[in-house]
Amino acid sequence: MIVTITGKHIEVTDAIRAHAEEKVEKLPRYYDSITQIEVVLEGNNSGMQGVEILVHAEHNDLLIAKETGTDTYACIDVAAHKMERQLRRAKEKQRSHKAASASEVADIEIASQLPEEGVA
Template sequence: MKVNVQAVNFNVDKKLIDFTKEKLDKLERFYDKIVSSDVFLKVENISEKENKIVEIRINVPGDDLMVKKSGKTFEEAVDLCSSSLERVLVKRKEKSRAHI
């Protein structure tokens, strides 16, 4: 799967990119028709501690799945996004099996 990581208003380090790609590669176990994914990493200038925002858009045939989560660290937010996408992809796969 092709993973495109974009950082908004800051420079992202290689460890975070590798962590994100590793998490998204695991999603292929749940749904094998994933074409690509776009990851947007943002930092909001607010007083709250959870100001790291991660948006992940996954391209699957016929649709795009989008998840947006925030956390204290980017790793935490990516983890939340991947687990949420995991549930969505499992549900989508079950629906496609029901139509066969």
């Protein structure tokens, strides 16, 4: 898994980089097939900071979480939490589709094994 942390109009200090890495390193717990994580920190003249977390997964899946505020660390925390929820939801959706298809196959197999009615 590749983790990239970049800044636009903001200097990414070692402390900010360490905090962001700490938060995004936990994301693979929630979704197995993550291939790359990008954290983009944005700053502007009005004092507002923005954080965008992009998670690339297998099969060209891309999940994005954004947060803006005055504190960069708080924005990283909130964006990471948003991404955790998205990853949990995506994994649950993936599981439910796999489980449904497996149960449908089992129902078809059981139905094919039952004797037909009306046949003497």
